[in-house]
Amino acid sequence: MSNTPDTPDTPDTPGPIVTVAAVDEHEHVHAVQLRRPPHNYFSLDMIVAIADALEGLDAVDDCRAVVLCAEGKNFCAGADFSGSGAAPAYTTADLYRAAVRLFRTRKPIVAAVQGAAIGGGLGLALAADFRVVAPEARFSANFARLGFHQGFGLSVTLPALVGQQRAAELLYTGRRVDGEQAVAIGLADQLVPLEQLLDRAAAFAAEIAGSAPLAVESIRATLRGDLADRVAVATDRELTEQLRLRDTRDFVEGARAMADRRTPRFTRT
Numbered sequence: 001m002s003n004t005p006d007t008p009d010t011p012d013t014p015g016p017i018v019t020v021a022a023v024d025e026h027e028h029v030h031a032v033q034l035r036r037p038p039h040n041y042f043s044l045d046m047i048v049a050i051a052d053a054l055e056g057l058d059a060v061d062d063c064r065a066v067v068l069c070a071e072g073k074n075f076c077a078g079a080d081f082s083g084s085g086a087a088p089a090y091t092t093a094d095l096y097r098a099a100v101r102l103f104r105t106r107k108p109i110v111a112a113v114q115g116a117a118i119g120g121g122l123g124l125a126l127a128a129d130f131r132v133v134a135p136e137a138r139f140s141a142n143f144a145r146l147g148f149h150q151g152f153g154l155s156v157t158l159p160a161l162v163g164q165q166r167a168a169e170l171l172y173t174g175r176r177v178d179g180e181q182a183v184a185i186g187l188a189d190q191l192v193p194l195e196q197l198l199d200r201a202a203a204f205a206a207e208i209a210g211s212a213p214l215a216v217e218s219i220r221a222t223l224r225g226d227l228a229d230r231v232a233v234a235t236d237r238e239l240t241e242q243l244r245l246r247d248t249r250d251f252v253e254g255a256r257a258m259a260d261r262r263t264p265r266f267t268r269t
Helices: 042-056 092-103 120-126 156-162 164-173 179-186 194-209 213-224 227-246 249-260
Strands: 018-022 027-034 065-070 110-115 116-118 131-132 137-139
Touching: 018 042, 027 110, 027 194, 042 065, 042 092, 065 194, 092 120, 110 120, 110 194, 116 120, 120 137, 131 194, 137 179, 156 164, 156 227, 164 194, 164 227, 227 249
Parallel strands: 027 065, 065 110, 110 131, 116 137
Antiparallel strands: 018 027
């Protein structure tokens, strides 16, 4: 399995947005890879493609564990606020319906996270069962810094990992957390050098795949319980608040400040 995080930065390019392949070095492990380097900005097409891939692997008996990874510098830098992309031709409701599908799949998922996992990208990383991260990883629930409400089910997944108090801190401040800090607070599970990231994530997935697959899926279903249903409820609430806050001047200011790489000046309007 190649260490694609070392791939030089190139513009987002056409081609398959997500690819699926068996990992040659590890029996019963498949990789689902995001292919929009360097930033892998998320979109409805990307989330649908990931959901399609994971649902497809649920039907593959030879697959017992999945590595979710990304080509390029960043795992998923969230939404594109640079102003260089076209306006999305989908609604956030469409996106969240696709996101809930990720939580309904059956195979255990190990995410390999390099660079940024920001906003919705953080939400995507937390849809996995485990996260193997490089020191250079950067996690941030930066929604409040945009004058916005969190989404992608983070209202459920983030407190489950780091606790209610720490989740509130991360959501209120939008603070960035590097790979070492992420492991320390329970946001990630293993810290490895960047050049070993994908190999270690695949080895971790292979260790899971070495257990009885029916037992693993059964245990996973018990532990996760009604997680997908709770994420569905949460995204409904998150969407309502996002639509309300999208009409505020603070959201306009937050998005402009992000694009301009400056400190926002919020006015409570």
